[in-house]
Amino acid sequence: DSALVWFRRDLRHTDHAALYHALKNARRVWCVFVLDTDILDALPRHDRRVAFILDSLRELDAALARLAPGSGLIVRHGSARTELPRLAAELGVQAVYANHDDEPDALARDAQVRGKLSGLGAALFTSKDHVIFERHEVLTGNGTPYGVFTPYKNAWLKKLEPFYVKPYPVAPYAAHLAAIPEKIAPLWPERVPTLPEIGFEPVTDLKVPTGMSGAEQLLDDFLARMDRYDEQRDFPAVKGPSYLSTHLRFGTVSIRHLASLAWARMKEGSEGARVWLSELIWRDFYHQILHHHPHVVGGAYKREYDRIKWAKGKEAEAHFQAWCEGRTGYPLVDAAMRQLNQTGYMHNRLRMVVASFLIKDLGIDWRRGEAYFAEKLLDFDLSANNGGWQWAASSGCDAQPYFRIFNPTSQSEKFDPQARFIRRYVPELAPLPDAALHAPWLARPADLAAADDFVLGRDYPQPIVQHDVARAETLARYAVVKAPD
Ligand code: FAD
Numbered sequence: 001d002s003a004l005v006w007f008r009r010d011l012r013h014t015d016h017a018a019l020y021h022a023l024k025n026a027r028r029v030w031c032v033f034v035l036d037t038d039i040l041d042a043l044p045r046h047d048r049r050v051a052f053i054l055d056s057l058r059e060l061d062a063a064l065a066r067l068a069p070g071s072g073l074i075v076r077h078g079s080a081r082t083e084l085p086r087l088a089a090e091l092g093v094q095a096v097y098a099n100h101d102d103e104p105d106a107l108a109r110d111a112q113v114r115g116k117l118s119g120l121g122a123a124l125f126t127s128k129d130h131v132i133f134e135r136h137e138v139l140t141g142n143g144t145p146y147g148v149f150t151p152y153k154n155a156w157l158k159k160l161e162p163f164y165v166k167p168y169p170v171a172p173y174a175a176h177l178a179a180i181p182e183k184i185a186p187l188w189p190e191r192v193p194t195l196p197e198i199g200f201e202p203v204t205d206l207k208v209p210t211g212m213s214g215a216e217q218l219l220d221d222f223l224a225r226m227d228r229y230d231e232q233r234d235f236p237a238v239k240g241p242s243y244l245s246t247h248l249r250f251g252t253v254s255i256r257h258l259a260s261l262a263w264a265r266m267k268e269g270s271e272g273a274r275v276w277l278s279e280l281i282w283r284d285f286y287h288q289i290l291h292h293h294p295h296v297v298g299g300a301y302k303r304e305y306d307r308i309k310w311a312k313g314k315e316a317e318a319h320f321q322a323w324c325e326g327r328t329g330y331p332l333v334d335a336a337m338r339q340l341n342q343t344g345y346m347h348n349r350l351r352m353v354v355a356s357f358l359i360k361d362l363g364i365d366w367r368r369g370e371a372y373f374a375e376k377l378l379d380f381d382l383s384a385n386n387g388g389w390q391w392a393a394s395s396g397c398d399a400q401p402y403f404r405i406f407n408p409t410s411q412s413e414k415f416d417p418q419a420r421f422i423r424r425y426v427p428e429l430a431p432l433p434d435a436a437l438h439a440p441w442l443a444r445p446a447d448l449a450a451a452d453d454f455v456l457g458r459d460y461p462q463p464i465v466q467h468d469v470a471r472a473e474t475l476a477r478y479a480v481v482k483a484p485d
Helices: 017-025 048-067 080-091 104-119 150-157 171-176 211-223 226-232 245-250 255-267 271-292 305-308 315-327 331-343 346-360 366-376 382-393 408-415 421-425 445-450 467-481
Strands: 002-007 028-036 074-080 095-099 123-125
Touching: 002 017, 002 080, 017 028, 017 095, 017 123, 017 171, 028 048, 028 080, 048 074, 048 211, 048 245, 080 104, 095 104, 095 226, 104 123, 150 271, 211 245, 211 315, 226 255, 226 271, 255 271, 271 382, 305 467, 315 331, 315 346, 331 346, 331 366, 331 408, 331 421, 346 366, 346 382, 346 408, 346 467, 366 382
Parallel strands: 002 028, 002 095, 028 074, 095 123
Antiparallel strands: none
């Protein structure tokens, strides 16, 4: 009756399903995190997410040691497919507990680990932890998964009961956390390695506070403005959203805790809380879409959209590079891409704007944008990112028709009216008057000259495409969707 808890995207020691089940069922419990080279080897050597993980592991290790002296986190570095069964054998445990990870690669990895463990006479038990409802929990009356958000959300809210947001108590069973045996020598001087010790460059520009304490700090801050979320969330220059996405991604905060806070305030009549809870429901929605429709990885959710022929060749390549680097000549698009490159975060409104711009102004395959976000976003999550990109491409779960195309200039005027966000990330435009900042190519030459002798095309790019022309091309490109097979 000894067990191992395998931490993955759930880096906390409170309200943790797998840890709770292990501690309740076994008398000696150890905890492990595998720095999985199957994932890490594919990442660039400068990666803020790896820094986030290591910092968060340090806090988790210390927290476990505080719960039960001598215990803590065992950290391994290698392929989880071999490291995990090896450690289970070294410790001689009968069971391994983990929380569900429903991404296709993770499911394949878990199946392999389960097989190897069973060869050792040990079982792998997994539980729901990362979302409120998953897999087959919210289905239509016919027993099929939902493909449209609003009816899904209504069914989700109808199913919600206090039981589903109740925390898993861990502290009462903490005595079952066992000391790490001498033979399990740490691989590094401190139990959790530094970035260079696992082959990554040091990171000095991580702006998100890490670990459970970082999540708590962001949450405290957000609770003070949650009631205004509905009014403020769409303006990138305003501190409107929670900035908790990276913490939700890595599980340094419990989704049950967040959902119960929002639910309670919603019931007291807070419109902000209602809208924020709805965002958390989007997260569950895309999670179940990925589970039921794994073809969305690499393919359109609505399969007829795979017929579209995307722009290719030298010009498309140059456009893609300009988009990545934030030099398209559309200030809001450029500011957003520079925010992503500099911080690893991008405001939700801007994710929609830049995704629409790449797909419907530049005619570039949404999968290329999806991949660029996957590399850069601190909060990168396969299901939410894919869902967001397919939404922008109109190939996903969306009731809007594809011919509703965002106009990047009017989005800018509407959501960054004083161009405060643009000025922050595109400082070369800062001297221009507000009105000229949304579309500098339309500004009067006298206004430009009056602004420190600003020259468009020298100090900031001319727009790389014309929106009206691009819009017409997109409508033509998308026409194949309506054609019969
Ligand atoms: P808040 O506004 O405070 O929202 C709270 C939480 O709700 C978020 O942290 C997130 O977990 C969840 N959430 C909010 N909106 C969505 C949504 N549309 N879909 C799913 N979950 C949502 N979110 C990611 O977590 N990872 C991604 O890789 C990701 N890629 C995206 C790509 C595109 C093209 C688009 C349009 C959206 C993407 N989103 C992604 C959703 C959303 O933009 C971010 O979750 C949000 O901006 C994170 O900031 P926040 O924590 O301050 O959000």
